[in-house]
Amino acid sequence: MSGLPASVTEGTEGALPVVHVRGPVADAVVHLQGAQVTAWAPHGEGPVLWRSSRARLEPGVAVRGGVPLCFPWFGAHATEPTAPAHGFARTTRWELLDAAEDGDDVVVRLALADDLLTRASAWPHRFAAVCTVRVGRTLGVALEATNRDDHDVTVEAALHTYLAVRDVRRTSVAGLEGTPYLDKPSGGGERPGEAGPVRFEGEVDRVYLGTRATATVDDGDRRLAVAKTGSATTVVWNPGPARGAAMADVGDAWPGFVCVEAAAVGDDAVRLAPGASHVLGTEVAVVG
Ligand code: TA6
Numbered sequence: 001m002s003g004l005p006a007s008v009t010e011g012t013e014g015a016l017p018v019v020h021v022r023g024p025v026a027d028a029v030v031h032l033q034g035a036q037v038t039a040w041a042p043h044g045e046g047p048v049l050w051r052s053s054r055a056r057l058e059p060g061v062a063v064r065g066g067v068p069l070c071f072p073w074f075g076a077h078a079t080e081p082t083a084p085a086h087g088f089a090r091t092t093r094w095e096l097l098d099a100a101e102d103g104d105d106v107v108v109r110l111a112l113a114d115d116l117l118t119r120a121s122a123w124p125h126r127f128a129a130v131c132t133v134r135v136g137r138t139l140g141v142a143l144e145a146t147n148r149d150d151h152d153v154t155v156e157a158a159l160h161t162y163l164a165v166r167d168v169r170r171t172s173v174a175g176l177e178g179t180p181y182l183d184k185p186s187g188g189g190e191r192p193g194e195a196g197p198v199r200f201e202g203e204v205d206r207v208y209l210g211t212r213a214t215a216t217v218d219d220g221d222r223r224l225a226v227a228k229t230g231s232a233t234t235v236v237w238n239p240g241p242a243r244g245a246a247m248a249d250v251g252d253a254w255p256g257f258v259c260v261e262a263a264a265v266g267d268d269a270v271r272l273a274p275g276a277s278h279v280l281g282t283e284v285a286v287v288g
Contacts, residue, residue: 007106008099013038014057019096021135023106028135031063034090035110035131038066040139045286048139048224050164050257054249060091064249065257067141067282069131070158072123074265083122086160092118094131105136114148125153142229142281147272154271158235158263159282161226165219167255168238172197175215176234182207182266200258203240207233207266215260216287223288228262229281235261 004010007023013031018038021028029039038051051065062068070086077083084091094110101107112129119126126148134140141161147153165171178193184205197218198204211234214227228234237259239247244254262282264270270278 025104035094050162068160072155074156080122108133125149138285146277156265168200171219175213226260227283231262233263233268
């Protein structure tokens, strides 16, 4: 598109269109497919987001890493077993709306609306979505979804942020102490909150309930804060060795990341009246 600021250039990764952001204080890569940030680092820092070196960069295939947008459902669809996991948004090409410099930040906006394919999907409603990516000393990703239909709709969304860590087995996530969670590996039942931070011994796949807290990831080298808005659920995930090995685009790289996801899923799904909008946002910062 024309009219991009000098800090934003268009390019490709594999077969996928991207924009490269080289801002005054941070760099990033944003894929048009899925409006997915796949790289972000403030200048002077190593990569903050994990992206698999085995990610498949092909249209219609979910890219493993960065900040995939799960929308308009999360995980397996509740009633349609053949529907793609985490919704259609992450494997659909979005439109680059605009990009602008704002002080030290560079802001990129992308849009997605219903079309023939989405209206034939497991979530057939009319909608408009805008994803705003703010590339600065912090990374901001905000997904605004508007109901353009003539009836109420229920939508789930998550910002499935993959954070690069030295070794997940020596990483902790603080901020969710005392928060009950649904434990997916053991069948999805509710567990009471734990006294200490989350630690990773084997697969962890938890949906923390009723929390608006900022989570802090500490891998011994660096601390990352993940704040959020419009979200009362936080998902924490690492597949561990067995599930990691079974995923072609993860393999033995599973210790290198943890996902901390701002989410509005399950009982926290959003019901939108006609014309109503919801904004789900996350902000990632290096805090030490
Ligand atoms: O957010 C955690 C989760 O829902 C896990 O259950 C796990 O399957 C992960 O997302 C990755 O899902 P994907 O469809 O990207 O393989």
